[in-house]
Amino acid sequence: MKQNIRLVAIGTAAMATLSFALPVLAFAAEEGEETMGIGLLIPKPGEFIPMLIGFIVLWIVLAKLAWPAFMGMIDKRAAKIKEALETAENARIESERVLEEHRAELSRAKKEAADIIATARQTAESVKAEITASAQTEAEILIAKARTAIEAEKKSALAELQGSVADMTVSVTRKVIGTDLSDAEHRSIISRYIAEAGSFNEN
């Protein structure tokens, strides 16, 4: 279709060119028409043939030389336009894709942020629990320690008391025995101890 339009256009253009190229012939034809009425409409072979030949020659020359260059230019232009259209289309698709991607990225980032916050919250929670627990155990340990310290203190006080009581008891006993025993009593103790005492041969 396009091709046909182009052909017609080219044909018209060629005719115009031809009529410019042969101005004398055209003028002569005009004169003939005026004189012969209807004969004006019928081509006169004398004029017609050379014109036809001229036309054909021109047609051939044009078709051979100008036509391909012309067509090449047209084609190039068409291709350019097509390419431009295609690029535009691609750009559009690309931008759409990028947009889509960005959107996904954004949502993912949002989700990630939420995740991080959640994790952080969870971490904080567990850290808090840990700290609380450790503080609690520490407090318990402290209390237990204080208790054992008190216990130890009490024990050592008791031991000291026991020691001093023992010391006192013994020293009092010592004094009492030392001063109160008569010689006879001493001798009876000695006698008893000799009887109880072990032997030199042992161990």
Place this chain on the structure above:
Amino acid sequence: MKTSAVNIRAKAEVYARVLLEAAQASDRVFVLTGELAELLATVRGSLELRSALSEATFPEQAKKAIIAEIFSDYAPELLATFEVMVERGDLATLPRVCEFYYALAEEALGAIILDVSTVVPLDEELRQQIITKYSSQLGRGVLLREYIDPDLIGGIVLASHGKRIDASVSSQLENARQVLSLSQ
């Protein structure tokens, strides 16, 4: 100069034999065992005395004077032996001399010497009790060397040949004190 252990023993034996013979002559074998032990304790107990007697630069006369001053109560044969020991620088042999003399004396006396410490003097009955108990136990005669020691508070301490039976009230009280203060 340091004398070797063998040397010391040999010398100690000589001293002990001479001392025993002298003691036998004056019939003081048993008495000398006690005096010798006391002498040893005195010498050991005082660093000043030891260093004075073993000091080589000290004049012999001075040493003799010291001995005469401190040990004047002792039997003359013991003092004479001791003076020789000091003079010859054999003070280190004294413990061995003591040991040898003990062994020789017990052999000569045919009995074992038992040191007995009490707070009050023993009476005959107690002496008999001890002698019968230990002579039957040891299978030999027993001679008692008696000491009075008020620190014992009561009871009796028997000692012989480096062994000791402590049946004194004071040591028992000491034990009791330890047990009481440590028991829980």
Place this chain on the structure above:
Amino acid sequence: MAEITADNIDAVLRRQLDAINTSVESREVGTVIQIGDGIARIDGLKGAMAGELLEFLGEGNELVYGLAQNLEEDEVGAVLLGDITTIKENDQVRTTGHIVEVPSGRDFLGRVVNPLGEPVDGKGPIHAEGSRPVEFRAPGVVERQGVNEPVQMGILAIDSMIPIGRGQRELIIGDRQTGKTAIAIDTIINSKGKDLICIYVAIGQKASTVADVVETLERFGAMEYTIVVCASAADSAPLQYIAPMSGVAMGEFFIYNGADGEPASETNPGRHVLCVYDDLSKQAVAYRQMSLTLRRPPGREAYPGDVFYLHSRLLERAIKLSDKNGAGSLTALPIIETQAGDISAYIPTNVISITDGQIFLQSDLFFQGQRPAVNVGISVSRVGGDAQIKAMRQVAGSLRLDLAAYRELQAFSQFGSDLDKATQDQLNRGARMTELLKQGRYVPMPVEEQVVAIFAGNQGFLDSLPLASVLRFREELLQFLRASHADILEAIATEKKLTDVIIEQLKAHIAGFKEQFSVEE
């Protein structure tokens, strides 16, 4: 403890007096002929045994204990364990018929005692459940079994490459100020909740240093399973000499008795004990002093000839008992101080040859900031590998290789700067691994965290980090895992090995963490 009342005293007194009255036996008595330098020469006592406990009756009937050491023809040389000043010439000495024993028992845990088992922390008397001889012949082959459980010192560099098993003897050796005691203390702190009773024997140290140690242990709650046996520099040489033996004797009470205090058996398992001797070089010095004053002939470096035997019989008491005997264990961590890194001195060579491996600490590493300053190249553990958990073995193998290659290349690469990529990678990895092994004081790591840390290094997660961020990465990673993925740590701890599932999970978690880890502070 019984209340003291008049009745009570009376009854006790009667009972005790009765008991004494019936037991008046003859005892050998000698006399002190010479005293000085903490030793006494005694006349008599012909029946004394070597190592027998002697009673010296000092001023005011005060009893001072001594140890019969030299049995000569005429006299006995003894060392005094108590107050020397109350004894003088002519004082009486009695034999006791038994060798030195120390009291021990569960009440000793948390206490500071002297080598005789007497409390020195002012917390009152200690109830002893039993007593153990200070000199004790170590059990033979039949009663033992191989080391098969780890101690877990909590120190990354040691647990990964120099693993120590329960019943092992591992020497800690190094110059002064290289962190020898720190390693021992970290180990004690890390033993919390691991059924390990610790005994820290301080020999010849400043009392203030010991007080510091006790304070630290208390702060970390480690005293409740620890006994500190202290023979400070002010104590006499004999006390310093018997301190490690009495420490191990107190420990032996726990391995030969179960948790209920009854003798250990197949059904009543014995406990696990860790004994730290800090340090044996001072004990050797004390023994040298004692021997020289006892006029024993001096040998190399003036140490007596039997100083090797002294240490070998002490360390031989480290043991892993067979199941039939209750499977208790006693691990010994002797510490030796070297002078200027000289490990060929007498005592260090002795103890190195006795022990099952050694941890070398080097002062140059210490000052380079590599702390603990363990030289992993020359430190070894000869038996502990069997005791390592499988997960650790899985990751530690390549760590060891990485570090060995690193050391080799490091020395080599100092000569040129043109290195190919592979070499650079290896250097890079090695530097990060070395950095990874750094650890502060008193921050022991549980084994599963150690595994994770080394795993992260092995898998190359650290390679892209700057060196300065490695430690922070390790800390934050572990914190992250503890807080958010505690299950995986638990899985490692319970399964004791890295299964494929765990490895995948770990990788994912570490990668995830690394993404959010910011390098700049």
